[in-house]
Amino acid sequence: xxxxxxxxxxxxxxxxxxxxxxxxxxxxxxxxxxxxxxxxxxxxxxxxxxxxxxxxxxxxxxxxxxxxxxxxxxxxxxxxxxxxxxxxxxxxxxxxxxxxxxxxxxxxxxxxxxxxxxxxxxxxxxxxxxxxxxxxxxxxxxxxxxxxxxxxxxxxxxxxxxxxxxxxxxxxxxxxxxxxxxxxxxxxxxxxxxxxxxxxxxxxxxxxxxxxxxxxxxxxxxxxxxxxxxxxxxxxxxxxxxxxxxxxxxxxxxxxxxxxxxxxxxxxxxxxxxxxxxxxxxxxxxxxxxxxxxxxxxxxxxxxxxxxxxxxxxxxxxxxxxxxxxxxxxxxxxxxxxxxxxxxxxxxxxxxxxxxxxxxxxxxxxxxxxxxxxxxxxxxxxxxxxxxxxx
Amino acid sequence: xxxxxxxxxxxxxxxxxxxxxxxxxxxxxxxxxxxxxxxxxxxxxxxxxxxxxxxxxxxxxxxxxxxxxxxxxxxxxxxxxxxxxxxxxxxxxxxxxxxxxxxxxxxxxxxxxxxxxxxxxxxxxxxxxxxxxxxxxxxxxxxxxxxxxxxxxxxxxxxxxxxxxxxxxxxxxxxxxxxxxxxxxxxxxxxxxxxxxxxxxxxxxxxxxxxxxxxxxxxxxxxxxxxxxxxxxxxxxxxxxxxxxxxxxxxxxxxxxxxxxxxxxxxxxxxxxxxxxxxxxxxxxxxxxxxxxxxxxxxxxxxxxxxxxxxxxxxxxxxxxxxxxxxxxxxxxxxxxxxxxxxxxxxxxxxxxxxxxxxxxxxxxxxxxxxxxxxxxxxxxxxxxxxxxxx
Numbered sequence: 001x002x003x004x005x006x007x008x009x010x011x012x013x014x015x016x017x018x019x020x021x022x023x024x025x026x027x028x029x030x031x032x033x034x035x036x037x038x039x040x041x042x043x044x045x046x047x048x049x050x051x052x053x054x055x056x057x058x059x060x061x062x063x064x065x066x067x068x069x070x071x072x073x074x075x076x077x078x079x080x081x082x083x084x085x086x087x088x089x090x091x092x093x094x095x096x097x098x099x100x101x102x103x104x105x106x107x108x109x110x111x112x113x114x115x116x117x118x119x120x121x122x123x124x125x126x127x128x129x130x131x132x133x134x135x136x137x138x139x140x141x142x143x144x145x146x147x148x149x150x151x152x153x154x155x156x157x158x159x160x161x162x163x164x165x166x167x168x169x170x171x172x173x174x175x176x177x178x179x180x181x182x183x184x185x186x187x188x189x190x191x192x193x194x195x196x197x198x199x200x201x202x203x204x205x206x207x208x209x210x211x212x213x214x215x216x217x218x219x220x221x222x223x224x225x226x227x228x229x230x231x232x233x234x235x236x237x238x239x240x241x242x243x244x245x246x247x248x249x250x251x252x253x254x255x256x257x258x259x260x261x262x263x264x265x266x267x268x269x270x271x272x273x274x275x276x277x278x279x280x281x282x283x284x285x286x287x288x289x290x291x292x293x294x295x296x297x298x299x300x301x302x303x304x305x306x307x308x309x310x311x312x313x314x315x316x317x318x319x320x321x322x323x324x325x326x327x328x329x330x331x332x333x334x335x336x337x338x339x340x341x342x343x344x345x346x347x348x349x350x351x352x353x354x355x356x357x358x359x360x361x362x363x364x365x366x367x368x369x370x371x372x373x374x375x376x377x378x379x380x381x382x383x384x385x386x387x388x389x390x391x
Numbered sequence: 392x393x394x395x396x397x398x399x400x401x402x403x404x405x406x407x408x409x410x411x412x413x414x415x416x417x418x419x420x421x422x423x424x425x426x427x428x429x430x431x432x433x434x435x436x437x438x439x440x441x442x443x444x445x446x447x448x449x450x451x452x453x454x455x456x457x458x459x460x461x462x463x464x465x466x467x468x469x470x471x472x473x474x475x476x477x478x479x480x481x482x483x484x485x486x487x488x489x490x491x492x493x494x495x496x497x498x499x500x501x502x503x504x505x506x507x508x509x510x511x512x513x514x515x516x517x518x519x520x521x522x523x524x525x526x527x528x529x530x531x532x533x534x535x536x537x538x539x540x541x542x543x544x545x546x547x548x549x550x551x552x553x554x555x556x557x558x559x560x561x562x563x564x565x566x567x568x569x570x571x572x573x574x575x576x577x578x579x580x581x582x583x584x585x586x587x588x589x590x591x592x593x594x595x596x597x598x599x600x601x602x603x604x605x606x607x608x609x610x611x612x613x614x615x616x617x618x619x620x621x622x623x624x625x626x627x628x629x630x631x632x633x634x635x636x637x638x639x640x641x642x643x644x645x646x647x648x649x650x651x652x653x654x655x656x657x658x659x660x661x662x663x664x665x666x667x668x669x670x671x672x673x674x675x676x677x678x679x680x681x682x683x684x685x686x687x688x689x690x691x692x693x694x695x696x697x698x699x700x701x702x703x704x705x706x707x708x709x710x711x712x713x714x715x716x717x718x719x720x721x722x723x724x725x726x727x728x729x730x731x732x733x734x735x736x737x738x739x740x741x742x743x744x745x746x747x748x749x750x751x752x753x754x755x756x757x758x759x760x761x762x763x764x765x766x767x768x769x770x771x772x773x774x775x776x777x778x779x780x781x782x
Contacts, residue, residue, distance in 0.1 A: 003405060014395050214616040216616070218613060221609045221612030257643075257648070
């Protein structure tokens with residue numbers, strides 16, 4: 001096990017009706033003027049935005065609103081938010097939505113207190129020294145941004161989709177997780193979120209670090225719970241218990257507890273980010289295509305973790321099988337599982353009939369250098385092979 | 392799943408050599424005068440106390456020292472510490488040791504800022520409004536106090552051993568976890584610590600809450616890791632990887648992550664506390680006796696969790712067996728496992744040939760009322776039956 005630091009100070013307020021506490025929680029965290037950030041229709045239609053307005057008003061908290069966050073959130077809205085904060089002196093950012101909304105809020109939170117352009121943080125030109133506090137009301141179990149210090153934004157000027165990691169300044173002060181708020185999600189969004197959280201675990205689980213039993217077993221436990229509960233949620237979107245388990249699993253998948261002491265990978269995410277940037281696909285659905293393709297290629301070179309996953313999580317029976325057969329069956333079961341949730345597992349099923357693989361590979365290595373990943377270090381030849389495997 | 396709040400702001404600094412960072416960490420957390428609290432011999436003999444003194448001196452941090460904490464820590468030393476803080480104006484408490492040392496430090500931290508007697512907090516007469524910050528250097532993987540907001544102290548005047556829970560004020564600001572520091576522990580202490588952490592999980596795992604898949608699976612994962620790693624640690628106390636996994640497992644067992652959304656039990660701990668108070672046994676060893684006795688009795692009344700544990704964690708094969716047989720085999724395997732670590736599994740093996748069961752039962756219900764526990768609500772008849780089962 002590697003040395004590590006683990007600090008997750010976010011106050012998670014979990015359960016039915018918890019969004020009514022938002023005003024009190026903002027005040028406890030020093031808010032005097034709140035900027036609500038949200039996406040579009042569902043938060044408005046469901047009446048959630050109105051309930052948030054009421055909760056803030058009841059605490060005499062002035063607030064402004066910035067709507068219009070889109071999936072694969074873009075830099076332009078972050079800049080608008082930064083201008084709003086500067087002009088109207090907001091001191092607390094309150095995203096109401098999923099990962100895209102929270103990531104936009106985090107971009108605003110760090111950018112508003114920085115003299116240069118906020119993109120400097122995402123492209124690695126500058127390091128965050130301070131940020132406004134962020135509190136979250138989560139409506140989609142997927143990205144894990146409610147418990148992480150990460151944010152992913154797409155820059156429209158060059159179509160770079162880059163992730164920023166700064167746990168010290170970007171972890172939310174509080175996150176309100178009410179599983180009821182996820183009951184009205186379209187099935188495809190629910191399924192994509194489930195895939196996203198599973199791959200958040202895989203990015204950590206696939207490592208070469210020795211003696212990581214505790215981190216492995218916790219990760220395998222979270223994965224098994226997700227795979228137990230996902231079919232229930234798909235069959236009955238109103239199943240509170242299943243929604244609750246999935247929602248908490250999504251947080252655990254990405255707050256770092258599944259990665260303590262290991263050297264993480266993240267190549268699948270980088271490869272999917274290029275797909276999202278070029279073709280605008282849903283992140284979780286893109287991962288359902290890219291991750292098994294990645295696993296197929298890398299497990300030929302480094303099989304040990306793929307075998308462990310197949311045996312412990314995917315319940316492949318090892319009897320009479322070679323390691324190659326165990327791994328192949330594991331990958332097939334994973335693809336079948338995601339397929340059963342209604343997710344695509346090939347680029348073709350994702351609607352990309354003729355992928356421009358040369359451009360994907362070029363953009364990938366421009367953004368992330370060469371090699372990428374740690375479980376297997378991927379050069380251009382291998383990343384091309386993975387995109388081909390995903391067709 | 393029940394509504395819950397989960398907030399664990401402790402900064403965990405994990406790995407080899409991390410105790411050298413203690414001065415810097417104290418200063419980051421506002422310390423200007425530090426009271427070091429420790430037990431006895433091993434912290435001095437190993438040179439750890441000297442290294443801590445050096446690290447604080449290097450940061451020009453003045454400090455005082457309070458040694459002499461004993462297992463099952465007592466109220467008198469807490470009062471001495473409180474007087475030291477008041478007379479010498481310490482503003483940060485630094486326990487260097489295991490659960491007893493940390494719990495003593497927490498008692499000092501809350502008592503020093505309170506006008507009345509600190510015991511008021513433990514017996515429920517008063518609620519903590521503020522406490523001095525506490526930072527930890529851990530030397531025993533066991534109690535989980537390094538990540539919890541709990542403290543257990545024995546009052547010598549009435550031999551009450553009571554636990555206090557106040558996550559808001561008593562969670563450590565930082566905890567330094569260097570597995571190397573646990574390598575010189577006597578085998579019996581290592582084994583007792585392993586039992587203690589397992590029972591911390593069981594106290595949460597045995598619940599009647601519906602739809603807790605994610606919490607179950609995480610708990611089962613931590614238990615399986617402990618059971619995989621414990622024999623390695625006993626066979627080779629210098630095995631860094633195994634020590635590291637056990638140390639992190641001990642934290643996870645008690646920081647609350649294994650209890651999110653469930654109604655916890657804690658009857659076994661209450662019953663063991665009476666044993667410790669009356670006979671001065673090692674807490675973890677007392678649990679190795681009391682927990683299986685508790686499980687034997689309660690699983691006759693409420694079997695469902697005992698069966699799940701037997702199948703998922705203790706790897707009992709269900710084929711051709713009744714539920715009663717599966718559970719009995721699970722309990723037998725658990726007892727065998729603890730026995731294999733060198734722990735007692737009966738009161739007799741613990742050195743208590745003629746237990747005064749009437750006094751144990753009387754003290755238990757004076758301290759904790761009637762009934763106790765939640766998985767099965769225990770009246771005097773049942774607690775007596777459990778102590779008898781433990782003989």
